Amino acid sequence: MQAIHIENLSKRYTSGKLALNKAGLSLGEGEVFGFLGPNGAGKTTTIKLLGGTLLPTEGKCEVFGLNPFEKPEEIHRISGLLTEHAQMYNPLSGYENLIFYGRLFDLSASDSKTRAVELLDLLGLNESKDRKLGAYSTGMRQRLSLARTMIHRPRLLFLDEPTSGLDPENALSVNEIIKEQAKENGTTVFLCTHQLRYAQDVCSSFGLIDDGTLFATGTLEKLRELVQEDVSVMIEASQIPDRIQAERIGERTFDVRVKEEEDIAEIVKQIVSDGGKVYQVSTKILTLEEIYFALLKKHQRGELLL
Amino acid sequence: MIHSMQWAIIKKDLKVISSDKLILSSLFIVPAFLAGILPAIMLLAFTSSSDAMHDMQALINILPGAAQADNISVFMVSYLINFMMPSFFLMIPLLVSMVFAASSFVGEKEKRTLETLLYCPLPLVKIFQAKILASFFLGMAAAVVSFIVMFLVVGIISTITLGTTILPGLSWLVIMLMLTPAIAIIAITLVVRSSAKAQSVEEAQNRSVILIIPLIAILIAQFSGVISLNIWILLGAGVVFAVIAFVLLSGALSKFTYEKLLK
Ligand SMILES: Nc1ncnc2c1ncn2[C@@H]1O[C@H](COP(=O)(O)OP(=O)(O)OP(=O)(O)O)[C@@H](O)[C@H]1O
Ligand SMILES: [Mg+2]
Numbered sequence: 060m061q062a063i064h065i066e067n068l069s070k071r072y073t074s075g076k077l078a079l080n081k082a083g084l085s086l087g088e089g090e091v092f093g094f095l096g097p098n099g100a101g102k103t104t105t106i107k108l109l110g111g112t113l114l115p116t117e118g119k120c121e122v123f124g125l126n127p128f129e130k131p132e133e134i135h136r137i138s139g140l141l142t143e144h145a146q147m148y149n150p151l152s153g154y155e156n157l158i159f160y161g162r163l164f165d166l167s168a169s170d171s172k173t174r175a176v177e178l179l180d181l182l183g184l185n186e187s188k189d190r191k192l193g194a195y196s197t198g199m200r201q202r203l204s205l206a207r208t209m210i211h212r213p214r215l216l217f218l219d220e221p222t223s224g225l226d227p228e229n230a231l232s233v234n235e236i237i238k239e240q241a242k243e244n245g246t247t248v249f250l251c252t253h254q255l256r257y258a259q260d261v262c263s264s265f266g267l268i269d270d271g272t273l274f275a276t277g278t279l280e281k282l283r284e285l286v287q288e289d290v291s292v293m294i295e296a297s298q299i300p301d302r303i304q305a306e307r308i309g310e311r312t313f314d315v316r317v318k319e320e321e322d323i324a325e326i327v328k329q330i331v332s333d334g335g336k337v338y339q340v341s342t343k344i345l346t347l348e349e350i351y352f353a354l355l356k357k358h359q360r361g362e363l364l365l
Numbered sequence: 366m367i368h369s370m371q372w373a374i375i376k377k378d379l380k381v382i383s384s385d386k387l388i389l390s391s392l393f394i395v396p397a398f399l400a401g402i403l404p405a406i407m408l409l410a411f412t413s414s415s416d417a418m419h420d421m422q423a424l425i426n427i428l429p430g431a432a433q434a435d436n437i438s439v440f441m442v443s444y445l446i447n448f449m450m451p452s453f454f455l456m457i458p459l460l461v462s463m464v465f466a467a468s469s470f471v472g473e474k475e476k477r478t479l480e481t482l483l484y485c486p487l488p489l490v491k492i493f494q495a496k497i498l499a500s501f502f503l504g505m506a507a508a509v510v511s512f513i514v515m516f517l518v519v520g521i522i523s524t525i526t527l528g529t530t531i532l533p534g535l536s537w538l539v540i541m542l543m544l545t546p547a548i549a550i551i552a553i554t555l556v557v558r559s560s561a562k563a564q565s566v567e568e569a570q571n572r573s574v575i576l577i578i579p580l581i582a583i584l585i586a587q588f589s590g591v592i593s594l595n596i597w598i599l600l601g602a603g604v605v606f607a608v609i610a611f612v613l614l615s616g617a618l619s620k621f622t623y624e625k626l627l628k
Contacts (some may be wrong), residue, residue, distance in 0.1 A: 110484060112623035131623065136486035145484075146477040148377070150384035152523070162373035163485045 060124050062088045062215060062247040063109065068118035070104055078104040080271040081118065086264070088123075088214075091241045091248040095255065095260030095351060100268045102251040103142065106217045110140055123214065136164070139208030143223065149193035153184055153203050156192055157210055164211035168309040169208070178206035181236060188349075197224040205233060209240070215247045216240065222254055230254070234261050244261070259347035267354055274358040283345055285363070286353040289316040292323055295339035296330050303329060311338070370487050371495035378469050378499040385529065388468055392507065396457045400511035403453055404446065405518050411442055412526040439529050446519055447534040448594040452584045456577060457511050458549040462504030463573050466553045469496050470545055470560035472567040489621050497553050497614070504549035512541060536596050543603030550610035552576055558617045561625045 063086040070079040078101045086092050094102050107113035109122055111131025120127060127134045144237040147156045154175055161171025179188045187195065194270070201224050208216055218237070222230040234257045240246040241263075252258050265282060267275040271284065275282055292315045299305050303326060306315040320342065327337055334344055345353070357363045367375075382388055473479040483492065516533055523531040555573045563569040587593065 112480075112483065112627065114622070114624060132486050132488045135484050140484045143481065144477050145481040147481060148381055148478055149476065150381050151377075155380075159373060159377050160481075160485075163370055163482075163487075165370055165486055 060088070061092065061121070062086045063120070063122055064303065065109075065120040066118055068105075068108060068120050069116045070101075070108060070113065073114045077271050079108070079115075079273075082268075082273040084250070084273060084276060086247065086267060088242060088247050089245045090264055091250060091262045093258040093265040094249060094251045095253075095258065095265060096268035097355075100292070102212070103219055104220045105268070106142070106219055106249065106251065110134055110138065110217060132183065136211075137213055138217060139211070139213040140217045141204050141208045141221055141329075142219045144215075145204065147192055147203065147207060150187045150191060151193065152181065152191055153199075154188040156203065157206060160207050160266065161210045166211060174210055174212075175206075178209055182206050183232070191260075197300060198226060198229050200227065201225055202233065205236070211318045212244070213246065215249070217249045219251045220253070221250070222252065222257065230257065237261055255348040256346075256350055265347070267351065267358075269355060269358055272358075274363055275354050277348060279350070282347075282350050282354065286345060286350050286357075289318055290320060290323075291315075291343045292317055292326070293339075293343060294330070296336065297336040297338075298330070298333070299335065300329055300333045346363075366387060367498070368487070368491065370485070371491060371498070374482075374492065374495040374523070375499040375502070378465075378496060382465060382468060382503075385468065386505075388464060389558070391464060392461055395460050396507050396511040396514075399453050399457050400515040401518055403514055404450060405522060407445060407450075408442060408522045409426075409526070411445065412438060417590070426618070436527075436529075439523075439527055439531070442523060442527065443531055443534065446531060447536045448599075449584070449587055451536065451540050451544070451594070451599070452580050452587070453509075454511065455544060455548050455580055458504040458545045459510040459552045459576060459580070461507040462500045462549040463552040463556055463570065463576070465503045465567045466497070466500040466556040467560075467569040467573070470557055471563050471566045474560065474626070475565055477567065483623055483626065489626075490618050491622065493557065493618055493621065497550075497557065499545070500553045500556075503547055504552070505546065506543065508545045508549075512537070519580055534596075536594075539599045539603050541606060544599065546604065547606035547610045548576075550614055551606065554602050554610065554613040554617050558613070558620075561621065561628075 065082055065084040065204065067346075068079060068082045069077065071077045082105065094105065096102055104113065108115055109120060109127055111134050114128055122134050123137060125133050125137075148159070151159065157175035157178060158171045161174055162168065166174060172174030176188075179185050182205060184199060184206070186200055187199060192200065192203070201221070205218075205221055209216070216237075221237070222233050225233060237248055237250065238261050241248055250258070250262060259279065264278050265276065266273055267282075275285060293308075294305070294313045294315055295309075295311055296313065297311060299313050299315075303315065304317045308314050315326060317326070323340065323342065327340060330337055354363065483489065485492070487495075496529075512533075520530050520532065523529060536613060552573060555576065557570050559569050560571040563572060
């Protein structure tokens with residue numbers, strides 16, 4: 060069974076804004092899916108549709124075989140949602156808040172308590188657990204919200220900007236926690252983020268969306284192929300045989316294009332057999348950030364057809 | 366019938382409210398005034414001056430049995446307590462459940478906690494049921510406590526000044542069992558219905574405060590002798606209010622969607 064399956068899904072708000080346009084997507088269980096796109100692209104809209112708190116204009120979607128538009132509460136039971144604006148109760152302490160959500164998600168009173176303590180520990184909030192939420196800093200609130208989404212050990216996490224408002228250290232630890240959840244508990248994660256460096260590290264597959272159009276999906280390797288067909292290899296050598304297509308970019312550095320990484324060995328062999336000396340070979344692999352911008356540009360120029 | 370998840374919501378609502386000093390004090394002051402101070406003043410005014418009795422002549426004239434009563438003061442005070450006080454008294458469940466409902470429904474929206482709350486394994490209707498119940502419990506609790514306080518005050522003052530202990534009449538049975546719950550439910554439902562539109566607690570309260578107007582109209586009509594309430598009128602009103610409450614409530618519950626609520 061797919062964790063998430065979306066077909067032809069569209070949402071037009073009553074204002075007339077088409078926030079999602081015929082999106083299609085399939086996610087396996089245990090995947091960490093990075094949903095990337097500029098502000099206003101339609102990421103939050105998609106999450107709300109999946110959680111059943113928004114109804115689509117057309118199309119269908121399934122979350123673990125359940126239809127969010129018919130029985131949203133069944134989706135809520137197996138998933139946790141973290142959104143930018145969702146808050147908890149300021150007059151209650153962090154601990155009391157978590158216990159309440161535990162009870163709300165049908166955990167027993169004692170299970171709620173143990174789970175709350177467990178998560179407060181995990182997110183480094185143990186010392187401030189009895190402080191009122193009203194006295195929490197933005198970063199502490201954000202971490203408590205993440206704890207809340209995990210209180211009922213969900214199979215699926217919808218995380219909308221979980222690291223917004225966190226300092227680099229906390230952002231790093233939150234990303235580690237997300238990765239751990241997926242690895243150890245097999246939790247599927249649907250992660251919207253603008254922090255591409257973390258996303259590259261955390262996510263197993265990606266979706267790129269702009270202005271309501273989901274224009275590219277797949278693993279990092281697959282997306283990389285969409286941007287560059289050949290691998291760019293930087294070779295530092297005393298000379299390079301003429302028969303090898305190379306662009307000189309420094310006194311003794313050359314940029315060579317190869318189809319796959321296997322070809323590199325062959326090139327090095329030819330240089331050496333022609334009496335040249337090889338000092339350094341490095342392949343330039345595009346980062347997610349570079350791929351993201353390249354694909355976005357391609358899409359906006361209309362060069363990308365799925 | 367009430368699921369443990371719903372109890373969690375009810376308990377949480379009461380806990381959050383009890384930390385709000387402003388709401389808490391208004392929930393205390395209104396009943397204290399209407400059920401404690403007001404009856405005391407009315408009773409003392411009646412029993413200590415003949416002017417007050419004179420002012421009520423129009424009323425005395427239309428009251429059946431007033432002319433034949435042995436002690437016109439005791440008769441009038443009983444009438445006052447059993448048929449005039451109710452209009453004041455009913456403002457207690459009305460205001461208490463309204464203030465509570467406004468903060469429980471619109472307050473959650475204002476403080477951005479509604480989105481989190483709605484994302485739970487309970488269907489929307491059940492969440493709303495729990496919240497309505499919480500407001501209802503509080504309104505009823507306030508009414509019961511107020512009732513007890515009021516008749517303690519009335520009993521003590523009447524014993525001292527009239528030498529007779531005035532006890533609640535049969536009308537209070539109708540008031541406590543029919544009118545109070547019906548009015549509480551109507552007040553809550555109106556707040557709930559406006560909660561989808563209202564963006565702030567004040568706005569929701571303002572929208573619903575209109576409910577007091579009919580009660581005030583009845584009071585004015587009573588004091589000027591235009592109408593006099595009796596047990597049958599109260600019973601009739603109780604039935605009508607209960608029907609209105611039921612219709613409004615079921616209408617309100619069926620109308621909600623996440624999208625409307627979270628706008
Ligand atoms: N309730 C609404 N009514 C009308 N338009 C809306 C509503 N919510 C969102 N939109 C519009 O739909 C588009 C997509 O919004 P959405 O919130 O899904 O973007 P996003 O990708 O989450 O952006 P961000 O990165 O800024 O969070 C935007 O143009 C937004 O203005
Ligand atoms: Mg968003």
